[in-house]
Amino acid sequence: MTLVFLGNSALRRVSKSVADVRAPAVRRLFEELEKEVRVEAGVGIAAPQLAHNLQATTRDFEGCLSVPGYQGIVRRANMIRVQYDDLKGRKIQKTLNDFPARIFQHELDHLNGVMYLDRMEVGSLIHNEEFEAMEWLDVQKLLLQDPPAIPPLVNATNE
Template identity: 30%
Template sequence: MAIQPVTKMGHPALRQKSMAIRFDDLTDDDQIVLEELVTDLVDTMHDAGGTGIAAPQIGVVRQAVIYFVTKGRGFEPVEEDIPLTVMFNPVIEPIGNEQFYDWEGCLSVPGLTGLVPRFKNIELTYQDIAGKTHKEALSGYHARVVQHEVDHLLGILYPQRMDDISLLMYSDQLEHGLPQKAREILIAQGNM
C-alpha cells in the first residue's frame, strides 16, 4: 500500500519470465497480498505518471499488470478513456500479421523513447483479481499498451522489440524533429 521504487533496465526482475498466479490455490492471506500488490502498482504508476506498470517493475516477478489509456493517445488513438484495468496471467495472440510503429517510453527505461513495431490487432486473455477469465480483441494504441506491459512479464523491454536501434533516443530530443528514417516509416504507414 505504498509507492515502490521502479526497477530500471538491467535489474534482474526485468530480465526473467514472471511466475503465474494460481487462483485455484489462493488462501485468504494470498488474496490480501494480491490486493496489496495491485495497490502498490496503482500508487507507483500514478506517482511516476505512467500509463501502465507490471509487477516486475516494482521488483515482484509475478504475472500482474495494470494500465489505463486516456482518450486520444497514440497515432491510432483510442476513442474513449479505457479505465484502470488489472490483469493477471495475461496471454496475447496476434490477430493477423499487420504491425504499426509508434513511439514508446517506459518507466524502467527513463528518459528514452524509441520507435517500436507492434501488432495492430491482438486477442487478449487474462484473469481479474477474483480469478475470472476475460477474453477480448484489442487494436491500435490499446493493443500497443497491453503488448508493452505483457512484455515485462516475459523479461522483455521495448528496446529489444525495436528493429532499428538508431531510433532509440532521449525523449527531450524529439523537440528537434524526427530523424529522417522515422519520418519515412511513419509516412509509409499514414501517420504523418
Template identity: 35%
Template sequence: MAIRLIVKHPDPVLRERAQEVTKFNANLHKLLDDMADTMYDADGVGLAAPQIGILKRIFVVDADEEHGLIELINPEIVSKEGEQLGVEGCLSIPGLQGDVRRANKVVIKGFNRYGEPVQYEGTELLARAFQHELDHLNGVLFIDLAESVYEARKLAPEQGGE
C-alpha cells in the same frame, strides 16, 4: 495503497520470466492497488509487476478513457491483427524512447483480481500497451524490439509511452 519503487534497467529482475499467479487473495488485491497508484504517480500508461521487483504475471494498464484501469493476471494474447510502428518509452528505462513495431489490434485474456476470466480487445495505444506489458512478464524490454532507440522527448498523451 502505496507508491512502490520502480526498478530501473539494467536490473536483472527485468530480464527474468515472471511466474504464474495461483492465489487470488487480499495480498494480490493490495499489490494491484499499489501497482495502479505507482503507475499513476509516474504518469505511466502501464506497469508490470517485475517493474516493481515482483516476478508475478501481473500488469495494470490505463491507456484510454473507454476502458479505464485494466488489471490482468496471467495474461495471454489470443489473437493479433495488423501492424503499427510507434514511439514507446518505459518507466524502467527513463530517458530513452524507441520506435517499435507491434500488432495494431490484439485480443488478450487473463484473470481479474478475483480469479474470474476476463478478455479485452485493444487497438492502437491499448494494443501497444498490452503487448509492452506482456513483454515485461517475459523479460523482454522495448529496447530489444525497437528499430531505433533515442533520447526521450515529451510524448503527446495519445502516444502513451507507458
C-alpha cells in the same frame, strides 16, 4: 515499493503465473502497481518493474518507466485478442486495438523478461527532449522510413 530500472535483473526474469488474483497479497500488489504508475505518470506498469516476479500488469494511459527519458520505434500488432483473469477471478476475453493493444504487448513483454529495447528497431532510440522538439510531420516521416534515419546519440568514429 520502488521502481527498478534498466540493468536490474528483476526486469529480465520470466514471471510466475498468479494463482489467485483475489489473494490479499496479490490485491496489495495491484494497489502498488496502480499507485506507482500514477506517481510516475506512466502508461502502464508490470510487476517486474517493482521487482515482483509475478505475471501481474495494469494500464492507464507508452514509454517505459524503467528506461526513463528515451523511446524508440517498436513494431507491434495493431489488434490482439487477449484472455486474462480479472481481480474477481473471472476469465475475460477482449479484442484490443491500437494504443491499448500496444500497451498490453509492452507490459506482457515485461512479464516475460523482455524490454522494449530488445524489440526496438536498430538506430531508432531517441531522447524524449529530442523527440518532443520534432515537428509532428517529421515524426510521421521517421515512422515511414525503413530503417528509421534517427541520428546516432554518440559519434562512433574516432574524430
